[in-house]
Amino acid sequence: MQVLLLEAGGSDVNENIHVPLGYLQLGSTEVDWDYHSAPEHECGGRRITLPRGRVLGGSSSVNAMVYIRGNRLDYDEWNVPGWGAADLLPYFVKAEDNERGASQWHGAGGPLPVSEERSHNKISQAFVDAGEQAGLPRNPDFNGEAQDGVGLYQVTQRGGMRASTAVAYLRPAEERSNLTVMPYMLVHRILFEGTRAVGVEASQLGRLQELRAEREVILCGGAYNSPQLLMLSGVGPAEHLTMREVEVLLDQPQVGENLSDHPATQLVWTTPEPESLLLALEPAALEEFEATQTGPFASNLAEAGGFARVGDGAPAPDIQFHVAPVHIVEEGMRDPEAHGVWASPCLLTEQSRGTVRLALQRPDGQAGDPQRVLHGRR
Numbered sequence: 001m002q003v004l005l006l007e008a009g010g011s012d013v014n015e016n017i018h019v020p021l022g023y024l025q026l027g028s029t030e031v032d033w034d035y036h037s038a039p040e041h042e043c044g045g046r047r048i049t050l051p052r053g054r055v056l057g058g059s060s061s062v063n064a065m066v067y068i069r070g071n072r073l074d075y076d077e078w079n080v081p082g083w084g085a086a087d088l089l090p091y092f093v094k095a096e097d098n099e100r101g102a103s104q105w106h107g108a109g110g111p112l113p114v115s116e117e118r119s120h121n122k123i124s125q126a127f128v129d130a131g132e133q134a135g136l137p138r139n140p141d142f143n144g145e146a147q148d149g150v151g152l153y154q155v156t157q158r159g160g161m162r163a164s165t166a167v168a169y170l171r172p173a174e175e176r177s178n179l180t181v182m183p184y185m186l187v188h189r190i191l192f193e194g195t196r197a198v199g200v201e202a203s204q205l206g207r208l209q210e211l212r213a214e215r216e217v218i219l220c221g222g223a224y225n226s227p228q229l230l231m232l233s234g235v236g237p238a239e240h241l242t243m244r245e246v247e248v249l250l251d252q253p254q255v256g257e258n259l260s261d262h263p264a265t266q267l268v269w270t271t272p273e274p275e276s277l278l279l280a281l282e283p284a285a286l287e288e289f290e291a292t293q294t295g296p297f298a299s300n301l302a303e304a305g306g307f308a309r310v311g312d313g314a315p316a317p318d319i320q321f322h323v324a325p326v327h328i329v330e331e332g333m334r335d336p337e338a339h340g341v342w343a344s345p346c347l348l349t350e351q352s353r354g355t356v357r358l359a360l361q362r363p364d365g366q367a368g369d370p371q372r373v374l375h376g377r378r
Contacts, residue, residue: 002178004211005170006185006202009054012166017061019289020155020162021280021297026062031055035224052224056183057166059222065155065162065300066322067114069143071307071348073316092143098154105144112168113158119299122275123325123341124152127304131321136308147317150306157300160293188363190217190233195250227256227356232363244358259354262320264346270327276339277301277326301326302344311349318349 014031016022027049028034035050053059069092072085089105096107098114106114117124131150132138139149156163173179184204191199191210199212219226230236234249236256241248279285280296289297301324307317327340 001215003180004213005179005181006187006200006211007056007181007183008186009056010183012056012061012164014055017055017057017164018161018167019297020065020157020160020300021277023062023064023162023301027051032062033225050224052222055166056170056181057164060156060164061162061166064302064322065157066302066305067143067154067156068320071147071316097158105141111172113156113163114154115157115159117152117155117298117300117303118157118160118294119277119296119303119325120294121277121296121299121303121325122273123271124304124323127323127341127343128152128306131306136306139306142307147307148309150304150321152304153300153302155300157298160289160298186363187229188232190219190229190235192233192249223259224356228358229363230255231358232361240357244361246358246361256356257353259356260350261354262346262348262350263352264322264344266328267343267345268328268340270338270340272339274339275325276336276341277324278336278339299325307348314349318347320346320348322346 009031012018012031014022014026014029016025017031026032031054033050033052033054035052036047037050039045039047051059051062053062055061075083075085075088078084093102093105093107094110095112096110096114097112098106098108099116100106102108128138128150137149139146139151142149142151142153156168158167161167170181174181182204185202186204187200187202188208189201190197191201191212197213197217199210199217201208201210203209219229221229227236230252231241231244232246234241234247235252236246237253238248238251240256277296277299285296288295302322303325304323305321308319308321309317311318322344324342326342327336327338328342329336
């Protein structure tokens with residue numbers, strides 16, 4: 001069987017993808033779709049930044065590399081046979097190549113590298129100590145027996161370098177003779193015969209072409225681009241498609257509905273001690289990373305964090321903390337000018353749902369951004 005992989009962006013050759021701290025330089029670049037939500041009523045009318053990877057490896061090439069599986073209760077509450085926590089654990093273990101070695105909760109020898117944080121920043125450790133003093137348990141493994149507590153995150157890195165899905169899965173697979181990878185291939189729509197997908201229409205460097213599949217078409221554009229592409233292909237809410245002058249192939253009102261995202265707030269402080277990731281500007285930091293792949297440049301940014309239960313009788317943690325030893329300014333769009341710390345409590349049990357809709361009848365990131373709109377709790 002022949003496999004053709006289409007990627008709207010390019011190859012992951014940007015050095016900032018692979019050097020962990022380079023993550024700060026990837027927003028609003030050629031490797032980011034640079035999406036924003038529609039104006040959010042519950043956020044004072046602001047448009048929320050929605051980073052999404054437009055490069056081989058997708059969002060795993062631009063994210064913060066924190067390795068978290070999710071709480072076991074999340075899977076059990078689905079109440080779907082074969083998708084409970086006990087059913088999925090063997091697959092999580094099989095996927096891992098954990099630096100800690102094999103155990104009841106972890107695997108070794110799998111395709112996905114999972115490692116300890118190699119930055120060792122004092123501010124991150126101070127947060128863990130403070131959390132313990134506040135009464136939260138110290139937790140060395142959020143993917144182990146219990147999730148509650150504070151600690152340092154494990155990360156999807158190998159040897160201090162990012163291990164995206166492109167690095168972990170695609171690079172080994174590229175050795176197969178039956179795989180063809182086509183970058184800079186922007187899919188415009190899915191081709192159908194009746195209601196059966198038979199291929200795609202896509203453009204590369206402005207040249208539009210049809211690519212036919214002998215067996216199947218697998219859509220993997222994520223929470224935003226998958227519904228966007230379905231709607232551009234005529235599959236979605238008929239009223240919305242008609243408004244966007246898209247011919248309706250199949251009226252599917254649920255396409256683009258029930259978008260779930262975790263609302264988070266950001267708290268930022270400056271610190272008098274020169275201990276933050278601003279130390280990456282010192283020549284010694286680059287020398288350390290080049291020699292040992294440790295220090296500020298090895299940081300995934302959100303080095304520390306934890307899980308807590310704040311709701312009365314919460315059966316599982318309902319808040320997650322992400323803590324970065326850096327003074328983040330304007331959501332990271334401007335370089336920090338002082339040493340500091342950033343902390344972001346994130347709600348895990350959100351009940352509000354949003355929608356993804358077409359802005360225009362175009363697949364590119366210029367005028368066709370899919371928009372996320374939160375309609376409040378329902």
